[in-house]
Amino acid sequence: MKHDILEANTLLQRRLGRRTLFRGVGMAGLGLTGAALLGCNGDDEGSPLEAARDRGYITIGFANEAPYGFADESGNVTGEAPEVARVILAELGVPDIQGVVVTFDSLIPGLQARRFDIIAAGMFINSNRCAEVLFSDPDYCIPQAFGVDAGNPFGVMNYQDVANSDATIGVLSGGVEDGYAQAAGIPDDRITRFSEAPALAEGLQARRVDVIAATSLSIRAQLDRLADPNLEMTAGFTPIVDGEPEYGCGGYGFRRDDQELRDAFNDVLVSMKQNNEIVPITEPFGFGETEISAATDVTADDLCEA
Numbered sequence: 001m002k003h004d005i006l007e008a009n010t011l012l013q014r015r016l017g018r019r020t021l022f023r024g025v026g027m028a029g030l031g032l033t034g035a036a037l038l039g040c041n042g043d044d045e046g047s048p049l050e051a052a053r054d055r056g057y058i059t060i061g062f063a064n065e066a067p068y069g070f071a072d073e074s075g076n077v078t079g080e081a082p083e084v085a086r087v088i089l090a091e092l093g094v095p096d097i098q099g100v101v102v103t104f105d106s107l108i109p110g111l112q113a114r115r116f117d118i119i120a121a122g123m124f125i126n127s128n129r130c131a132e133v134l135f136s137d138p139d140y141c142i143p144q145a146f147g148v149d150a151g152n153p154f155g156v157m158n159y160q161d162v163a164n165s166d167a168t169i170g171v172l173s174g175g176v177e178d179g180y181a182q183a184a185g186i187p188d189d190r191i192t193r194f195s196e197a198p199a200l201a202e203g204l205q206a207r208r209v210d211v212i213a214a215t216s217l218s219i220r221a222q223l224d225r226l227a228d229p230n231l232e233m234t235a236g237f238t239p240i241v242d243g244e245p246e247y248g249c250g251g252y253g254f255r256r257d258d259q260e261l262r263d264a265f266n267d268v269l270v271s272m273k274q275n276n277e278i279v280p281i282t283e284p285f286g287f288g289e290t291e292i293s294a295a296t297d298v299t300a301d302d303l304c305e306a
Contacts, residue, residue, distance in 0.1 A: 048117050048261045049092065057096035059116035060085060063104040065172070065197040066221040067285035068122030068250070071101060080285045081120040084139055084278060085252065088268045103195045105174025108132050111253055117261070119253030122215075124176050130304035134256055136266045138249035138303065139278055140287060141294035143236035144177070145216035147204050147223055150232050156211055158237050159184035168192060170200050170209035177213040180239040180246065197222055204231060215248060217286045249295055249303055266300075 052058035060082060062069030069079040077099030086097055100116040107119050111133060125135045146156060154167040162169050163185040171177040173193040181191050192209050194200040201222035204212045212219070216236040223231050239246045252269075254262040272278050279292050 048258050049094075049264055052089075052094045052117070053092075056094070057098050058089060058094050058118065059098045059100055060118045060120040061100050061102060061107050061110050061116040062119075062121045063107060063196070064101050065104065065121065065218060066225070067217050067287070069099075069120055071099070077101075079122075080140070080282045080287055081122045081250070081252065083281050083285075084269075084272075085118065085120045085265075087277075087281060088265055088272070091268045092264055103174070104172050105195075107174075108253065111255055114255075117254075117258070118265070122250040123253055124248045125251050125300055125303040126176065127304055127306060129253070130300070132256075133253040134259060134262045135254070135300040135304065136252040136262060136269050137273075137299050138251040138295040139269060139273065140282070140291045141247055141249040141298065142215045142217060142291050143238055144180070144213060144248065145219045145236050146234040147201060147212040147214075147219045147231060148210070148234060149204075150230050152232065152234060154210060157234055159186065159213070159239055162186055162190075162211055166190075167210040170194055170203045170212040172197060172200055172214060175214070176246075176248065180241065181213065183241045184239075198225070201226055217291075220286065249298055251300060251303075 048058070060069075060077070062077060062079065062082060064070045067080050069077065069081045072078050077097065082097065082099065089095075089097060097120075100110065102110045102115070104121070107121055107123065108129065110116060111119050119133070122140070123129070125138055129135070148154070148156065154162070154165045156162050156165060156167060159180050162181070168190045169181055169186060170192045171181055171194070173195055178191065178193065182188070192203065194203055197214065197218055200212050200214065203209050205226055205228055214222075216233070219233050223233055252265065254265070273292070273296055279287070279289055282292065
């Protein structure tokens, strides 16, 4: 894993490729108005950043995928992306966030429909997504991994191995893993798409699929949650698509007409990366120097143009 990430930091310029409503309090105490449910960026409020400063909060969309963005047992939105966003937004004069949880494949449509103002779900930045939303620079880069039965009976260590076997694979609907699987030549009838990360892992446990694919931290988080000795995680790896490595780097998504908000957010994010302020925030979620430093010199433009 460390080798893959460090390699990514030097080769990213070649080619790079990558989910109901919660507030910062328990779900039972929300009491939100219809305006909050429909979105908080009305045309009469001025810019999204000014409006957020005035009302004291901004809405973020997340996909309930640990460790990137999820609701804890009390219904509070947390995870790597929301917690970094809290710090950035506080610096911008927005003291609170409200979270909207949707399926992963509904994040971009939900943003565009103004159900929330920022995607804070660790979403990988790639050219297809860049055509639909504005991205911040990435705050982490990370390899893929598989969840498999103990002993890895199919001997799969990458997508090509799955394609060359009889194994079935589970992926997150709307995630880059679906594309990686198809690019490797895995037939569609051997790919099962799950709406959320917990269901993905439980599908493996229930033998609905032989292999599940996600980022290494997501696989580790779900297998740790299940605590099933009959399951294990493979070593991290970098997918190859059309002969090129597809490095996964995640950032924050904004509507294309909200460039002022994106730029202000990104300025603080870049400063935090340069001052090594992100690692302490993300360490409780399994991130370390390796994942964060790999994104230090990578920009959204690099990823969008790949």
